[in-house]
Amino acid sequence: MAKTADTVPDKVQASARLGRADWIAAARTALVDGGVAEVKVDRLATRLRVTRGSFYWHFKSRAELLDTLLEDWRNANVEPFLHVLDGQEEPVLRLKRFFGIWLGGGAFDPALDSAMRDWARTSKPVARLVREADAARTDVLRRIFAAMGYADTEAEVRARVTYYHQVGYYALGIVESRQLREALFPTYFKVLAGHDVPEG
Structure with missing residues (x-):
């Protein structure tokens, strides 16, 4: 029997909805709130209430996310x-x-x-x-x-x-x-x- 939206775990549904921009926004907030030490995949996943798997759909590594944060800062500031x-x-x-x-x-x-x-x-x-x-x-x-x-x-x-x-x-x-x-x-x-x- 195929899983319906009601039977799919919340974290899986949330992961499916998250895009690259959501991870960048969460990383930016973490950087501002607690410094670069807070910009870690596990901690961001917890903030977003999703599994780590969602992150790796959009980024190869934490290093790539950090590079993206630098680009985000340059574009905005x-x-x-x-x-x-x-x-x-x-x-x-x-x-x-x-x-x-x-x-x-x-x-x-x-x-x-x-x-x-x-x-x-x-x-x-x-x-x-x-x-x-x-x-x-x-x-x-x-x-x-x-x-x-x-x-x-x-x-x-x-x-x-x-x-x-x-x-x-x-x-x-x-x-x-x-x-x-x-x-x-x-x-x-x-x-x-x-x-x-x-x-x-």
Whole structure:
């Protein structure tokens, strides 16, 4: 007699429904909540209430999952900043858009960035990727400030101060409402950019 949906064990049914994206999302949550040590197949299966078999339908190994997590982080937390330079906007509008990514509402996840920095302390390859990401994002800021008319050294320093300010904001775990952040944004922008927030 063939098994019906009512007779198939819950874990088997759940495994059949899970996709690759579900495992990535679970791994990302585990990384943020407990660090890379929590990103293990058994622990993720327990979180998802499925068997290990589901994992191996989508990934060859834990190492492949970790590589996918790094790609996921880059796509969500690095690439959006690099694309700020696309198009023909005025530099100050590009800077506003850069800040807007930090303010949230999109794919950027500050908790994931913090988790990546924690992971980097125990992995030289991950540390290299984090340094490269920091350098790339800071360079975008430098290019924006240079396009705004600041001399090379000042553009570099403004980029660093702006970037370090925001990284420190998350590292310190500052807790404030989005309403307060939005209220303070024009002042932060003027202090860091030397320019009022543009319209548009």
